[in-house]
Amino acid sequence: MxxxxxxxxxxxxxxxxxxxxxxxxxxxxxxxxxxxxxxxxxxxxxxxxxxxxxxxxxxxxxxxxxxxxxxxxxxxxxxxxxxxxxxxxxxxxxxxxxxxxxxxxxxxxxxxxxxxxxxxxxxxxxxxxxxxxxxxxxxxxxxxxxxxxxxxxxxxxxxxxxxxxxxxxxxxxxxxxxxxxxxxxxxxxxxxxxxxxxxxxxxxxxxxxxxxxxxxxxxxxxxxxxxxxxxxxxxxxxxxxxxxxxxxxxxxxxxxxxxxxxxxxxxxxxxxxxxxxxxxxxxxxxxxxxxxxxxxxxxxxxxxxxxxxxxxxxxxxxxxxxxxxEKVLESLAKPRPRTMLISLVRDLAFVDRVATRMRERGVVVDVRYSQKRRLSDLVGQASRAGYDYVAIVGEAELGEGKVTVKCLKTGTQRTVDADALGDPGALC
RNA sequence: GCUCCGGUAGCUCAGCGUGGCAGAGCGCGGGGCUGUGGACCCCGAGGUCCCGGGUUCAAGUCCCGGCCGGAGCCCCA
CATH class of the missing domain: 3.30.930.10 (Bira Bifunctional Protein; Domain 2)
Incomplete structure (x- = not known):
């Protein structure tokens, strides 16, 4: 049928x-x-x-x-x-x-x-x-x-x-x-x-x-x-x-x-x-x-x-x-800040810790695991798709318990302790 | 329930008049580029051309019926 x-x-x-x-x-x-x-x-x-x-x-x-x-x-x-x-x-x-x-x-x-x-x-x-x-x-x-x-x-x-x-x-x-x-x-x-x-x-x-x-x-x-x-x-x-x-x-x-x-x-x-x-x-x-x-x-x-x-x-x-x-429809739904969390490592517990800290502050976190795709693809995709932040967890960050947060609007970027991470907007 | 117009790639559409290989732009995916941006270049995937029937050697194109949308009737608690 x-x-x-x-x-x-x-x-x-x-x-x-x-x-x-x-x-x-x-x-x-x-x-x-x-x-x-x-x-x-x-x-x-x-x-x-x-x-x-x-x-x-x-x-x-x-x-x-x-x-x-x-x-x-x-x-x-x-x-x-x-x-x-x-x-x-x-x-x-x-x-x-x-x-x-x-x-x-x-x-x-x-x-x-x-x-x-x-x-x-x-x-x-x-x-x-x-x-x-x-x-x-x-x-x-x-x-x-x-x-x-x-x-x-x-x-x-x-x-x-x-x-x-x-x-x-x-x-x-x-x-x-x-x-x-x-x-x-x-x-x-x-x-x-x-x-x-x-x-x-x-x-x-x-x-x-x-x-x-x-x-x-x-x-x-x-x-x-x-x-x-x-x-x-x-x-x-x-x-x-x-x-x-x-x-x-x-x-x-x-x-x-x-x-x-x-x-x-x-x-x-x-x-x-x-x-x-x-x-x-x-x-x-x-x-x-x-x-x-x-x-x-x-x-x-x-x-x-x-x-x-x-x-x-x-x-x-x-x-x-x-x-x-009246041209006011789009202002009706104000979008929450969105983060693409790109993990270059397979460490669920650490990625979960980072994502949870941001979600607790009301930030949307969309986790991607980069395998074949290069980081640049995902950063570019995040930018095109209207994300506000990119958070990167790679070997370097994982070893020190840190995360790199990039603000796509301003281009600024900082690497901070994962447990100190709050609203990524504060880093921009 | 009635009348008119429309339906082609995810989106916007061209092609239909006068039947003859399924198209464009955007988007999407891959590469150019081993951990960082929207540009650019190359490549690619993606289609029962709304569905069914008919005419024809041949139908996206013509004809009939239906489905869905839009405009207008009827109605609008």
């Missing part, structure tokens, strides 16, 4: 140096999330399809990996983290003191046509803030995202923000059933506002123009947003709930030093969101690099007690694309 060497469609082998950038993203995200008091959740890659069916309807299966296992269960590869985390919360964590703050990283799977920044297997990092209905939870997530981006060096991003409860509130007032609301919002998301409004007119009559005006609002500042909603004459109940929360969050974003604008056309698909929703965008890349929102009813959809929650996820591949376009 001949095996195909290409990875399966939409998947990739992630190898150095790309793999190191992935590792930096997850490591740095973990550090920032933990500094905010989030704790790591590791959840299964496979799930019962039912939890996604419950959340999004059976039609979701066409964009997922779904299959029967050997016992006939309907299993899927997770297409996201949030539903699984809420499932795990309902199973294990409902008795924990609120809020429950969790973060995660890992791969997710979607059966779609691959393109740049869109893969069938891709990686996300994210966090969920469970058990807090007030806006400061939403705001903390923005702070966390800001600190993460600062840590990895991303700067040119902006938040597109909405509160989906405002449009849904209008639709509910007009008696539009939830399933129809989903359809209408889906059309808005696709840019088919004309068709969406036609459907709404069937319920609301001429009042539907209020939704039309709302969808045209794009506010760059809280005062602009305040003026716009005042002009529209939204119902008081929406002003005191969704609109006031959106204003609070908008003001918070700006005072945190973040770029943000409110866009009522933002819907974020057929999701379970009930309040704040947002996406992160960068110039010159038409896919969002992350997004999230408030989902106060998801736990009930999954059959548990209702618990307010808000969360986000960031796409690792898309973050890397953004870093690349």
């Amino acid at each position: 001949r095996v195909p060497l290409e990875p399966a469609r939409g998947t990739r082998d992630i190898l150095p140096p790309l793999s190191e950038y992935y590792q930096q993203i997850t490591t740095k995200f973990s550090e920032v999330a933990e500094l905010y008091g989030y704790r790591l959740a590791i959840i299964p890659t496979i799930e019962h399809f039912e939890i996604y069916e419950a959340k999004s309807g059976p039609g979701i299966s066409k964009s997922m990996y779904v299959f029967q296992d050997k016992a006939g269960r309907t299993i899927c590869l997770r297409p996201e983290f949030t539903a699984s985390l809420v499932r795990a919360y309902l199973k294990h964590l409902t008795a924990w003191p609120k809020p429950v703050k969790l973060y995660y990283y890992g791969q997710v799977f979607r059966y779609e046509e691959p393109q740049l920044g869109r893969y069938r297997e891709f990686y996300q990092v994210g966090a969920e803030y469970i058990g807090e209905p007030r806006a400061f939870a939403d705001i903390e997530l923005f702070q966390l995202i800001r600190d993460f981006y600062r840590t990895v060096g991303l700067s040119g991003y902006a938040f597109r923000v909405n509160d989906i409860s405002i449009a849904r509130g209008l639709l509910s007032r007009w008696g539009v059933p939830e399933e129809v609301q989903d359809d209408v919002l889906h059309m808005v998301d696709k840019g088919e506002t004309g068709r969406a409004l036609e459907v709404v007119r069937g319920y609301a009559g001429p009042e539907a123009s209020l939704l039309e005006s709302l969808l045209e609002v794009r506010a760059e500042s809280p005062s602009e947003l305040r003026a716009e909603v005042e002009r529209l004459g939204l119902p008081q109940e929406l002003l005191s709930t969704g609109v006031s929360r959106l204003l609070e969050i908008f003001e918070a974003l700006l005072s945190l030093g973040l770029r943000a604008y409110v866009d009522f056309r933002l819907v974020r698909g057929l999701a379970y969101y009930t309040g704040t929703i947002f996406e992160v965008s960068v110039p010159g890349f038409n896919l969002s690099i992350g997004g999230g929102g408030r989902y106060d009813t998801l736990s009930r959809i999954l059959g548990g007690a209702e618990v307010p929650a808000v969360g986000f996820s960031l796409g690792v591949e898309r973050t890397l694309i953004a870093l690349e376009s």
Whole structure:
């Protein structure tokens, strides 16, 4: 049997140096999330399809990996983290003191046509803030995202923000059933506002123009947003709930030093969101690099007690694309100093002693035994391959318990006692 | 699931129109050079030309199907 060497469609082998950038993203995200008091959740890659069916309807299966296992269960590869985390919360964590703050990283799977920044297997990092209905939870997530981006060096991003409860509130007032609301919002998301409004007119009559005006609002500042909603004459109940929360969050974003604008056309698909929703965008890349929102009813959809929650996820591949376009990708993974230790003698114990002393100082040591190849080949190779130092152990050094260390950047070279050897950089 | 473009050495690609010996640069290995640098010179290895089928005396080249990638639909939790 001949095996195909290409990875399966939409998947990739992630190898150095790309793999190191992935590792930096997850490591740095973990550090920032933990500094905010989030704790790591590791959840299964496979799930019962039912939890996604419950959340999004059976039609979701066409964009997922779904299959029967050997016992006939309907299993899927997770297409996201949030539903699984809420499932795990309902199973294990409902008795924990609120809020429950969790973060995660890992791969997710979607059966779609691959393109740049869109893969069938891709990686996300994210966090969920469970058990807090007030806006400061939403705001903390923005702070966390800001600190993460600062840590990895991303700067040119902006938040597109909405509160989906405002449009849904209008639709509910007009008696539009939830399933129809989903359809209408889906059309808005696709840019088919004309068709969406036609459907709404069937319920609301001429009042539907209020939704039309709302969808045209794009506010760059809280005062602009305040003026716009005042002009529209939204119902008081929406002003005191969704609109006031959106204003609070908008003001918070700006005072945190973040770029943000409110866009009522933002819907974020057929999701379970009930309040704040947002996406992160960068110039010159038409896919969002992350997004999230408030989902106060998801736990009930999954059959548990209702618990307010808000969360986000960031796409690792898309973050890397953004870093690349800002020309800061290479600075993400700072390489450790690397030494090529060339041994011209067969004395494992001595070579091990020398290598161990350097490794204890965090220096990468790559041991080569020179046999047929001449020393000049290996020194040249070390230089071409980007090593920082060459350490040479030959007959002369071995006899005196010494090692010769050469700094390839400066060309300086010293022979020192093997046991006194520390960071070779100190010798340059 | 649909449309268009592409796939030739490890990498970047030429060759394909008009069928006729598988190529270049870089990289890799060896030597020039017995324990010290990226240059230079010489030599070398490395290919089922994405896979399968068809047309033909002859296919990397033309035709059909598939696989993988890119661009765009659909979708994007």
